[in-house]
Amino acid sequence: xxxxxxxxLLASPPGYPDENRVQLKxxxxxxxxxxxxxxxxxxxxxPMNSPFLDRKGxxxxxxxxxxxxxxxxxxxxxxxxxxxxxxxxxxx
Amino acid sequence: xxxxxxxxxxxxxxxxxxxxxxLLPSLARAGDPSTVGPASxxxxxxxxxFLETLPGKRPLIKRTYRPPNFETPLxxxxxxxxxxxxxxxxxxxxxxxxxxAARWKLEIGGDAVEKPFALDLPALQRDFExxxxxxxxxxxxxxxxxxxxxVAGVEWGIGAMGNxxxxxxxxxxxxxxxxxxxxxxxxxxxGADHGSLxxxxxxxxSLPVWKAMEENTLLVWQMNGEPLPHWNGAPVRxxxxxxxxTYWMKHLVSVQVLSQPFKNFWMSTAYRIPKGKFPIVxxxxxxxxxxxxxxxEMVVNSLITSPREGQRFRPGQPVExxxxxxxxxxxxxxVEVSADxxxxxxxxxxxADSGRFSFRGFRHRFKAGAKGEVTVLAKxxxxxxxxQVSELVFNPAGYHNNVVSRVRIRVG
Numbered sequence: 001x002x003x004x005x006x007x008x009l010l011a012s013p014p015g016y017p018d019e020n021r022v023q024l025k026x027x028x029x030x031x032x033x034x035x036x037x038x039x040x041x042x043x044x045x046x047p048m049n050s051p052f053l054d055r056k057g058x059x060x061x062x063x064x065x066x067x068x069x070x071x072x073x074x075x076x077x078x079x080x081x082x083x084x085x086x087x088x089x090x091x092x
Numbered sequence: 093x094x095x096x097x098x099x100x101x102x103x104x105x106x107x108x109x110x111x112x113x114x115l116l117p118s119l120a121r122a123g124d125p126s127t128v129g130p131a132s133x134x135x136x137x138x139x140x141x142f143l144e145t146l147p148g149k150r151p152l153i154k155r156t157y158r159p160p161n162f163e164t165p166l167x168x169x170x171x172x173x174x175x176x177x178x179x180x181x182x183x184x185x186x187x188x189x190x191x192x193a194a195r196w197k198l199e200i201g202g203d204a205v206e207k208p209f210a211l212d213l214p215a216l217q218r219d220f221e222x223x224x225x226x227x228x229x230x231x232x233x234x235x236x237x238x239x240x241x242x243v244a245g246v247e248w249g250i251g252a253m254g255n256x257x258x259x260x261x262x263x264x265x266x267x268x269x270x271x272x273x274x275x276x277x278x279x280x281x282x283g284a285d286h287g288s289l290x291x292x293x294x295x296x297x298s299l300p301v302w303k304a305m306e307e308n309t310l311l312v313w314q315m316n317g318e319p320l321p322h323w324n325g326a327p328v329r330x331x332x333x334x335x336x337x338t339y340w341m342k343h344l345v346s347v348q349v350l351s352q353p354f355k356n357f358w359m360s361t362a363y364r365i366p367k368g369k370f371p372i373v374x375x376x377x378x379x380x381x382x383x384x385x386x387x388x389e390m391v392v393n394s395l396i397t398s399p400r401e402g403q404r405f406r407p408g409q410p411v412e413x414x415x416x417x418x419x420x421x422x423x424x425x426x427v428e429v430s431a432d433x434x435x436x437x438x439x440x441x442x443x444a445d446s447g448r449f450s451f452r453g454f455r456h457r458f459k460a461g462a463k464g465e466v467t468v469l470a471k472x473x474x475x476x477x478x479x480q481v482s483e484l485v486f487n488p489a490g491y492h493n494n495v496v497s498r499v500r501i502r503v504g
Contacts (some may be wrong), residue, residue: 049134
């Protein structure tokens with residue numbers, strides 16, 4: 001068991017197994033979303049919170065990330081990210 | 093009441109998980125504990141959740157990888173005490189250092205103490221009386237994913253909770269050595285974890301001084317007889333029996349006794365509930381506003397661990413209903429079970445009492461009737477007369493979901 005744990009420790013980045021198992025949907029702003037959001041959290045936060053937020057809901061989330069958590073985004077980037085989230089992970 | 097069509101749709105929702113995660117071999121096992129949670133979780137949550145293994149843990153339900161939020165599967169709650177390697181993991185911030193027990197130091201200070209000092213682990217274990225108690229640690233957001241309508245956040249199913257035996261020193265004894273002043277109002281706690289960005293508010297919390305000074309509020313270094321696992325706060329965490337997990341600071345590095353209310357995002361904005369909607373006894377007056385108040389104690393709740401959703405029984409076959417109940421520490425008085433949508437209730441037998449802050453096991457047996465779908469309900473009531481609710485008390489952060497527990501089985 002100890003050997004197994006050691007192996008897992010060696011095989012994975014600091015404590016987190018393959019977080020890229022969850023991949024965001026293709027879309028115009030996907031790389032921007034990854035660039036701005038993934039510094040602080042794994043991509044799975046987005047699909048986990050779907051599909052029940054409308055555009056306003058995603059806007060509130062992005063605003064919170066910028067205003068409360070300090071995510072570095074320009075206003076035009078925020079608009080593109082909200083668009084991507086509402087289109088791909090929004091409430092129908 | 094749910095229709096048969098809804099029932100089948102729910103099962104199909106479980107099967108959708110099968111497609112993406114390949115965790116289940118057949119539809120018949122939907123609702124099985126090896127799935128990633130109830131079918132009423134958001135569809136995106138089910139698709140993005142898998143059983144995954146953090147170092148030192150058994151496979152748990154991964155909600156998010158980074159920061160790590162991992163949930164305990166239903167079958168683990170067949171045991172009254174949650175094994176350390178199955179205990180849920182919840183973090184707000186992604187940088188989580190492994191804190192060396194040998195080098196660990198706790199700073200005790202703040203403007204409302206006369207004699208600030210620092211403490212290492214041998215001193216915590218040697219200089220203060222060591223006490224052990226059983227207590228439930230439940231995330232405030234446990235069951236958020238079952239909110240209707242859904243609300244944003246970590247979409248937990250039922251397993252953002254666990255019950256353990258915690259051992260350590262009383263916080264009040266440690267604080268006494270720092271000689272708190274009479275103007276002490278709150279005690280603030282910081283852990284070693286932090287954000288990736290300088291701008292991200294560090295996760296720090298405070299307690300009202302009266303709660304910090306209660307005899308059951310502990311600085312613990314041991315969990316179920318073993319050193320605290322890394323993912324549950326090694327080497328020392330705060331244990332606040334009866335109150336939700338947000339106050340149970342992990343990887344504790346600083347305790348500050350303050351004469352003023354502690355203000356930050358995690359106190360002033362997050363972890364708030366509307367006033368007047370829940371039967372709360374413990375109030376945190378120095379943090380209350382006109383609109384809302386910090387979440388404090390847990391509400392009375394239960395979980396049916398047997399039978400399982402969708403389980404089949406033959407007509408006349410005995411159905412053994414088993415589960416656990418817990419509350420804010422008043423203690424569980426009764427658990428009632430219904431096998432007819434709540435038209436009639438029978439009193440379940442309570443298992444041995446492991447302390448008022450612990451899970452309390454219950455069991456009840458009935459005979460499966462004629463063919464059809466049967467809804468089994470369980471409703472816990474505590475010693476101050478609080479019961480689980482029949483309708484969700486909706487609130488924007490999805491806290492305090494203690495709707496009567498419900499499992500549907502099939503006879504025939």
